[in-house]
Amino acid sequence: MKTRILVSACLLGFPTRYDGKLEPLGSDVLSRWVSEGRVVTACPEVDGGLATPRPAAEIRSAETAAVLDGEGSVVTEVGSDVTDAFVAGAKRALALCREHGLKLALMKEYSPSCGLTQVHNGEFAQRLRPGAGVAVELLHRNGIRVFSELEIALADEALRTADSDDQWRAGPEGK
DSSP, X not given: OOOOEEEEGGGGTOSOSTTOOOOOOOOHHHHHHHXXXXXXXXXXXXXXXXXXXXXXXXXXXXXXXXHHTTSOOEEXXXXXXXXXXXXXXXXXXXXHHXXXXXXXXXXXXXXXXXXXXXXXXXXXXXXXXXXXXXXXXXXXXTTOXXXXXXXXXXXXXXXXXXXXXXXXXXXXXXX
């Protein structure tokens, strides 16, 4: 059985972005994964109960971990607190990983849910800061290896390695 991967729905062209725009990744690698049945799709923000379109949201604490620890918040540009929806969506992404035995994820960089290395700084000034999104932080805490769409080649390599490891563990008969 081929290794599967959690993928942000927006990267596949689903209208889940906060602004409702379609911006699929358009990658041959991602298309191959879909055709091979490797992809489990999630949008933590929509899965957490937020509508599309919705006001932009940013993490207000210096560290994303504070959001999961109940000490930080995620707010919209009009000041609404959407922390609970972001945490619920992160928990749903983790539940999907557990349900499907996933150890890998490909998420949307810069997103307050799915950003891997950078997210907006909480001031709604189009400035980034180092850090992960809420869902990515929870996935990391639970041993899920996350890649951004900027690292799709690395994610593909990780899938191939996982397939090889699974085949090796199964033995020469593939049992």
